[in-house]
Amino acid sequence: MDDLHIRRSILANPKARDEAMNEAIKNDPAKQKFVQDIDTLDEKIAQAMNIPVPDDLYNKLILRQTLASHQQQKSKTRVRLAMAASVAFVMGLTVNFMMFSSTYKNLGDYAIAHVDHEASHFSNTDQPNVTLASLNDKMASFKGSFDSTFGTLIFADYCRFDGSKSLHLVFQGESSPVNVFVLPNDEEIEFNAKFANDALEGRSLNFNHTNVIVVADKKEPLEQWQERIKNDIIWSI
């Protein structure tokens, strides 16, 4: 290892010495002197570089950070509040929408669901127990009346029909009860003239302000029922 190389290496980094360098230094007093000189120089440089640090710098740094994080905290709180408000607002809208809007998109779906739901309450062999007068009493709120009872009426009462008041009539059919709904024309819910599922089918008739829906099993002659309804109901407007 040549002298120049060792000097260069010591000047570049006095603390990093490998085996070969240590060996070379040990055997050469001139090099030992050089190493000592450089160590002394480094000490001096380090001392010179260690300029005094302002006493209060530490405190200033902590203070600055505390203020900054306080500021950040404040704006975070504001953002969080705004987010909470937005979420509450959207929840309100959603609840509103769910509570007051139609669950079913069209008359048919709802009518079938309603009939399915109440199917167990009616049997085709139930005795008729509704008079024409009481039926017409109920029909009055739909501004219509029957001029004679057609078929055998088992049941007649008001029902909630997807949020609107309706009259639910159950007639004896050929093999199972026939359901007739009289309900106000609701613009939010789609009108469909014919609908069906696996077991049931239905027809809707639209009069001026009222829809009349007939739902029965598939064996029932629905057209006949519709004809009878058309002929027997007299609308006052």
Add this chain to the structure above:
Amino acid sequence: MVTKQVRYEALVKALHTDLYRYAYWLCHDKHVAEDLVQETFLRAWRALDSLKDEKAAKSWLITILRRENARRFERKRFDMSEYEEATIIDAKATSNEQEIENQWLRERIAQMPEEYREPLVLQIIGGFSGEEIAKMLSLNKNTVMTRLFRARNQLKEAVDGEPKLRGLHNG
């Protein structure tokens, strides 16, 4: 939150001295150095979560500070003026012989070209190895070692060449 605060305070306590000195040798101005350190620690606070390895904290902070210093030049071109003797810390008034010698050496260090001084400051104050300095300054290691050699060599020649003059000067 509390742990972040504790971490930050520990970081400031351990490293603000080195960082201030490094900043000083970068800009030769006490006030600018202080501003740089403040700005650096503020950025460090905001990004503290990204500091995973505490051992890397010093080089991380120095990297932030160098970027901050570069930004200062972008903002104010006229700050890039030559080093002025007047801005070098003057300890003459209240000092003993040791301080006088320090002061003399400080001036020599300040007069050194930036490219030699910076690696030397990082090596002596920061205690970084050649590889670490190379990484921080985006240079290759041989370049860094050459600059370190030249920096020390310049100072050695200065010290060797001027002891008598210094004696007279301050005598």
